[in-house]
Amino acid sequence: MTTHQHGPRMDFFAHAPKFYKAMVALDTAAGAGLDPALKELVKIRASQLNHCAYCLDMHVRDARSQGEREERVHLLSAWEEAGTLYTEREQAALELTEAITVLTDGFVPDEVYKRAAIHFEEGELAQVIALIITINSWNRIAVTTRKTPALG
Known part of the structure; x- marks a missing residue:
């Protein structure tokens, strides 16, 4: 297992304010309209898959503040085994999220795309694809710069 320093490497957005904007x-x-x-x-x-503690903390807090149920947050990493806890539409979006985030064998499988296309016009x-691409970008910035969550 690789060890690494803890704490932020740099304040990326202070040095790239136009990019942040x-x-x-x-x-x-x-996220418009979703x-x-x-x-x-x-x-x-996506943040779970990318091991992004900063984004995980932020989006779990955001989900809770919007009234998301605790069990849905806790079981998200095992959504496929959670029965009907997530709607078929949510399951399709989660499967697509995993496929785009991981890019297994370098592509998004046709079955995954087709399933999502059944549930979303x-x-x-x-918009869902754009959302997945965007959170992956945020994750990569935070993981690369070791942005830490404001826990407490």
Whole structure:
């Protein structure tokens, strides 16, 4: 197991303020029109896969503040085994989140895309894909710079 220093490496956004502003705009555009609960589930799941403590902390807090049930937050990493705790639509979005985040064998499987396309009209599916891409970008920034959550 690789060990690494703890604590932030740099205040990335202080050194890249134009990029930060663009990321905020991208994030706003990506989530436009999507159900707030679905957005947080997607953001939490991608952040789990990317081991991004900062984003996990933020989006778990956001989900709870929006009234998300504790069991849905706690079981999200095992959503496939959680029965009907998540709707079929949410399951399709979570499966797509995993496929895009991990890019197994370098692509998103047709079955995963088709399942999502059944549950989301094309415009909404484009928004879900944009949301997944955006949270992955935030995760990579936070993980690379070792941004730490404000726990407490």
